[in-house]
Amino acid sequence: MPLALFALALGAFAIGTTEFVIMGLLPEVARDLDVPISTAGYLISAYAGGVVVGAPLLTALSTRLPRKTVLLLFMGVFLVGNLATVVADSYGAVFAARVLAGLPHGAFLGVGALVAAYMAGPDRRATAVARMFLGLTIANIVGVPAGTFLGQFMGWRAAFLAVVAISALAIVAIAVFVPRLPAPPGGGLRGEMAALGDRQVLLGLLTAVFGFAGVFAVYSYISPMMTELAGMSPGGVPLILALFGTGMTLGSLVVGPLADRALRPTIFGALASLAVVLVVFSFTVHNPWTAAATVVVLGAVGFGVATPLQVLVMNKADRAPTMASASNHSAFNLANAGGAWLGGVGIGMGLGLTSPALIGAVLAVVGLGIAVTASLLDRPAAGAGGTDAPLVEAAATE
Structure with missing residues (x-):
C-alpha cells in the first residue's frame, strides 16, 4: 500500500513540476524561441487547455480498460509530451507539445485518486487521496525551484528533460507496485x-x-x-x-x-x-x-x-x-x-x-x-x- 501510493505520488510530482516550472523560466523560453515574454506566457495556457480537454476525453476513451493499464498509458502520454517539449525547435511545436503534455494531467490524477481510495478502504479514503496529492504539493517545494535553477543554468529544456526522467521512474514504479485492478463495472x-x-x-x-x-x-x-x-x-x-x-x-x-x-x-x-x-x-x-x-x-x-x-x-x-x-x-x-x-x-x-x-x-x-x-x-x-x-x-x- 505505501509503495503503491508512493508510485502514484511520484507521477503527481512529475505533473506538478511540469505544470508550474515554466512560470519561472519564461524569460529563458522567450529568449530561446525569439518571442515576447507575453507570447511565451501562452504556453502556460496551452498546458491548462490540454488539461481541461484531456481529462474528460482520455477518460472517455479508457472507461473499459483496467486501471493500472490506464495509469501507465496516461503517464506514457505525459512522458512523450514532455519529451516533445525538449526537442521542439519552434514556438508552435513547443505550444503543441505543451498541449499534449497537459492532456493526461487530469485523467491520471483522477484515476490515481480512485485507485488510492479503493486500496485504502472506506475509512481512510480521503487520507489516501491526500497522500497521493502530496506529490503535487512537494513539487512546489522541491521540483519547481530545482527545475527553475536547472533551467536557468543549463537551458530551459533541461528542466523538462528532468521531468521526462521522473516520468520514466513513475512508470516503472506504477508497473511494479500498483496492484492490477479490473476495469470498473x-x-x-x-x-x-x-x-x-x-x-x-x-x-x-x-x-x-x-x-x-x-x-x-x-x-x-x-x-x-x-x-x-x-x-x-x-x-x-x-x-x-x-x-x-x-x-x-x-x-x-x-x-x-x-x-x-x-x-x-x-x-x-x-x-x-x-x-x-x-x-x-x-x-x-x-x-x-x-x-x-x-x-x-x-x-x-x-x-x-x-x-x-x-x-x-x-x-x-x-x-x-x-x-x-x-x-x-x-x-x-x-x-x-x-x-x-x-x-x-x-x-x-x-x-x-x-x-x-x-x-x-x-x-x-x-x-x-x-x-x-x-x-x-x-x-x-x-x-x-x-x-x-x-x-x-x-x-x-x-
Whole structure:
C-alpha cells in the first residue's frame, strides 16, 4: 500500500513540476524561441487547455480498460509530451507539445485518486487521496525551484528533460507496485456520463471552480504583491513560492484524516477559512514577515479544499466515478484560469494589488454557498444511504 501510493505520488510530482516550472523560466523560453515574454506566457495556457480537454476525453476513451493499464498509458502520454517539449525547435511545436503534455494531467490524477481510495478502504479514503496529492504539493517545494535553477543554468529544456526522467521512474514504479485492478463495472462511457450529470456531482465541480479560483486569484499575482507591497527583492519570490508549497503540504497532511471523519464539515471549514485568510492577507501583505507567514496558511487552507472535494465528487458518482474524478481536475484548471482573470480585472480597474485577495475571498464565499446548498439539497437522500456514502465499486484484483 505505501509503495503503491508512493508510485502514484511520484507521477503527481512529475505533473506538478511540469505544470508550474515554466512560470519561472519564461524569460529563458522567450529568449530561446525569439518571442515576447507575453507570447511565451501562452504556453502556460496551452498546458491548462490540454488539461481541461484531456481529462474528460482520455477518460472517455479508457472507461473499459483496467486501471493500472490506464495509469501507465496516461503517464506514457505525459512522458512523450514532455519529451516533445525538449526537442521542439519552434514556438508552435513547443505550444503543441505543451498541449499534449497537459492532456493526461487530469485523467491520471483522477484515476490515481480512485485507485488510492479503493486500496485504502472506506475509512481512510480521503487520507489516501491526500497522500497521493502530496506529490503535487512537494513539487512546489522541491521540483519547481530545482527545475527553475536547472533551467536557468543549463537551458530551459533541461528542466523538462528532468521531468521526462521522473516520468520514466513513475512508470516503472506504477508497473511494479500498483496492484492490477479490473476495469470498473457499470455502464461504461454511458454510465460515466450519466454519473457526471448527477446534481450533486455538478454542484461539487462548481464548488471546486469557485472555491479554488479564490486561491489562484492571489497566487497568480504573488510575485508583484511580494515585490511591490511587501518590499521583497525579486530573489525572495522563489522562497515565498516554496513557503506556499510547504503550506499546501501541511494542509494535505491534516485535511485527509479530517475529511475521513467529517467530509462536508471539512469542506465548509476549508472554504470559510480560505475566505478569512484572503481578507487577512490583504492587510498582512504590506510587511514581508507577516506576508510570508500568511502565505503558508493560505497554502494550507487553499489545498485543504482540494482533497475533500475530490472525495465528495467520487462518492456522489459512486457507481461510475472515473469521469467525475477526472473532471474535477478540469474544474481546478478552470478555477486557475478564472481566478487569474478576475484578479487581473481588479488590478486593471485600478483597485490595487490587494484587490485579487479580496476578489478571491468573494469567490471562496460563493464556493461555500454552493457547498452549503448542495448539502441541503442532499439531505433527503441521507436516509437512503447517507449524505456521503462510500463508493460501492469493487477494488478486487485480477
